[in-house]
Amino acid sequence: MNREMPRKKLDLSSAIAEGDIRVLLMVLVHMTGDERWLEPPYKPKRDVSLIPDPHAGVPKEIQDEIRAAVLKLFENGEPKPVITDPGNELILKMMSATLGENVAPEYAPLMREEMGFIPRDARWARRPSDETLAKQHVLIVGAGVCAIALGVALGRLGIPYTIIEKQDEIGGTWYINRYPGSASIRRTTPIPSPSAREIRGRAISPSARSCSTISRRSRSNTTSAAMSASIPN
């Protein structure tokens, strides 16, 4: 059942006043390069709750200092980060400080990739010929987010693919399910919603020059949306 959720208007200072202390501390390190924010008395307390206390066990006066420092970053407009990529060593320190525990080093490159500090795109060391690529047409079953992301990656590599979907729309879980309250958010805050066909065109092959022939076939009692994309060089 959908419930109406009251929507509160947020400006920057009220958002910072409500921000999780861990996040604000990492913003400070990222934006200023100053590692003192990773040490006591700022260091968050370890909290293994599913939804940890946003105050991170930090005394009120220290929280105020942290929030004021974040707000100050914006005094001359949008700030530019001093750190463009923290590297494995610093991000590990940041992750350990955030969680209040030692984080294993193998998580560092993973997190840098997740956060977009290092690229995650698959690339060719030596690109095969168009003829070879054309013979490697990939069939992706199901058009959930993973399939869409895979389609984008294949498109960038120049590998032709077809995504088939048993539902009449793409999106998988996010098409089929509704989070409680999510529909009411949409009702109170209209989100521009391009048609599914437009979403497909952009998401399925953003770098293609000619792509996304979408065809629909009916199979006995199931509608099947087949999305094909051939990526020329």
Ligand SMILES: Cc1cc2nc3c(=O)[nH]c(=O)nc-3n(C[C@H](O)[C@H](O)[C@H](O)COP(=O)(O)OP(=O)(O)OC[C@H]3O[C@@H](n4cnc5c(N)ncnc54)[C@H](O)[C@@H]3O)c2cc1C
């Ligand atoms: C209520 C709910 C909340 C969730 N919340 C989160 C969250 O907050 N964060 C998070 O990261 N994850 C969450 N998940 C997990 C979510 O499933 C994944 O994030 C993600 O959507 C999985 O994507 P997928 O592409 O792997 O699979 P799916 O989204 O499941 O897509 C699979 C697609 O394959 C299609 N398909 C299956 N079999 C066939 C077939 N034989 N022929 C043709 N098509 C077929 C299906 O119709 C579907 O469209 C949630 C899941 C649910 C159910």
